[in-house]
Amino acid sequence: xxxxxxxxxxxxxxxxxxxxxxxxxxxxxxxxxxxxxxxxxxxxxxxxxxxxxxxxxxxxxxxxxxxxxxxxxxxxxxxxxxxxxxxxxxxxxxxxxxxxxxxxxxxxxxxxxx
Amino acid sequence: xxxxxxxxxxxxxxxxxxxxxxxxxxxxxxxxxxxxxxxxxxxxxxxxxxxxxxxxxxxxxxxxxxxxxxxxxxxxxxxxxxxxxxxxxxxxxxxxxxxxxxxxxxxxxxxxxxxxxxxxxxxxxxxxxxxxxxxxxxxxxxxxxxxxxxxxxxxxxxxxxxxxxxxxxxxxxxxxxxxxxxxxxxxxxxxxxxxxxxxxxxxxxxxxxxxxxxxxxxxxxxxxxxxxxxxxxxxxxxxxxxxxxxxxxxxxxxxxxxxxxxxxxxxxxxxxxxxxxxxxxxxxxxxxxxxxxxxxxxxxxxxxxxxxxxxxxxxxxxxxxxxxxxxxxxxxxxxxxxxxxxxxxxxxxxxxxxxxxxxxxxxxxxxxxxxxxxxxxxxxxxxxxxxxxxxxxxxxxxxxxxxxxxxxxxxxxxxxxxxx
Numbered sequence: 001x002x003x004x005x006x007x008x009x010x011x012x013x014x015x016x017x018x019x020x021x022x023x024x025x026x027x028x029x030x031x032x033x034x035x036x037x038x039x040x041x042x043x044x045x046x047x048x049x050x051x052x053x054x055x056x057x058x059x060x061x062x063x064x065x066x067x068x069x070x071x072x073x074x075x076x077x078x079x080x081x082x083x084x085x086x087x088x089x090x091x092x093x094x095x096x097x098x099x100x101x102x103x104x105x106x107x108x109x110x111x112x113x114x
Numbered sequence: 115x116x117x118x119x120x121x122x123x124x125x126x127x128x129x130x131x132x133x134x135x136x137x138x139x140x141x142x143x144x145x146x147x148x149x150x151x152x153x154x155x156x157x158x159x160x161x162x163x164x165x166x167x168x169x170x171x172x173x174x175x176x177x178x179x180x181x182x183x184x185x186x187x188x189x190x191x192x193x194x195x196x197x198x199x200x201x202x203x204x205x206x207x208x209x210x211x212x213x214x215x216x217x218x219x220x221x222x223x224x225x226x227x228x229x230x231x232x233x234x235x236x237x238x239x240x241x242x243x244x245x246x247x248x249x250x251x252x253x254x255x256x257x258x259x260x261x262x263x264x265x266x267x268x269x270x271x272x273x274x275x276x277x278x279x280x281x282x283x284x285x286x287x288x289x290x291x292x293x294x295x296x297x298x299x300x301x302x303x304x305x306x307x308x309x310x311x312x313x314x315x316x317x318x319x320x321x322x323x324x325x326x327x328x329x330x331x332x333x334x335x336x337x338x339x340x341x342x343x344x345x346x347x348x349x350x351x352x353x354x355x356x357x358x359x360x361x362x363x364x365x366x367x368x369x370x371x372x373x374x375x376x377x378x379x380x381x382x383x384x385x386x387x388x389x390x391x392x393x394x395x396x397x398x399x400x401x402x403x404x405x406x407x408x409x410x411x412x413x414x415x416x417x418x419x420x421x422x423x424x425x426x427x428x429x430x431x432x433x434x435x436x437x438x439x440x441x442x443x444x445x446x447x448x449x450x451x452x453x454x455x456x457x458x459x460x461x462x463x464x465x466x467x468x469x470x471x472x473x474x475x476x477x478x479x480x481x482x483x484x485x486x487x488x489x490x491x492x493x494x495x496x497x498x499x500x501x502x503x504x505x506x507x508x509x510x511x512x513x514x515x516x517x518x519x520x521x522x523x524x525x526x527x528x529x530x531x532x533x534x
Contacts (some may be wrong), residue, residue, distance in 0.1 A: 011122035098186035100482040105183035
């Protein structure tokens, strides 16, 4: 499973402007985490404390997705199945509208596997 | 024969590794490879060119569609064994046009060139200073100032699209214009490479011996029978739609309703980012798109073409096409597409082409909703800067036919090609 996830996320993981990619279950438990820099770990900690509530909103269809604009980075949360949510942290230099387009492609690839 | 390959990997090393495997499965010997490269991959055009044993052209794109997905990273590759001739023309627009008039043309031709090419910060600053000094004489002799400014813009920076297409229109052949202007610009870009070598400021022409079927749409209603009808159609299609008086010559745009561009936008209560053009080009923060534009009305055909208005403090604004055949009245408008993406369906379905080149402004307009386009496009497509066209085969009265058989707009255009 890890290999499949890694392969599907590879176009995003290889992007140097994306320091963190994670997949969370709707109960907030991370099932896959990839990070390039230990500095993002404090953010991951915070994310795990917040993500449960947000993911519930997303899973229940109340939120379509969620985005946080932070100083110097941008966090995108987007459902990829009924039970999984994709979390991507993008650096300031990343093109967010392009990232949103690519996330849609990754979601449709995921749908073929789940 | 032809074939498309793609890789969604954003790093050159991974992209090349992936393409190497895919290239082994190609069952014919290509004579030409076109690499459509996203983002930073274009800097490594030499490495991509070395993947193939034939001539190659690398050009930057914003994204691409495959039968499986839409990506804004990695690259799309076209391989063909068509008979063609590859020529590169360098110089000012007048020099290039002269060379292209004398050159051998195919029945189907593709032009690939940087629409605007700021070589360096020093060059940009010199141009800005020359234009500012020139503007000092605007009140006393606006015609002379605009003529000189147009020469400066053309000799240093811009290949006007209609000018580039005329040699092919006059020769009665089909030509596609990939006038490259990336959404994020910086000095020394856009990079176009032939056989891995960067062309710089120059026009690459691929002339195909056989006629390759092609078509074009501006995704707009047909133009009116007279200018009043065309004006009404445009005003109905877009928000705002206010008529203004413009002072223009060549590719230089002076005052709009008697005001400098920035003053005009401020008078229209449009917020303008107070940014420095030379710094933005240095930091790759120069965004080449704007929701505000002028629609120019053609005296020759009753058609119309738009020019986006970027809020930089330029006293004389550059157009990306020659303005002499247009009226002195233009329509100021804000870009929307009534009916959203669904309206595009009628222009795309049942086209039966295997390659589409779509205006990249669609990305900014629709972001991730652009995925809806996939249901109308069963094959491959690239997102590039508003491709334009000349052909003697189009029968309908397209809005963007602004000179006889020259189809040009700086937004919403799409080209269709059927590789054989």
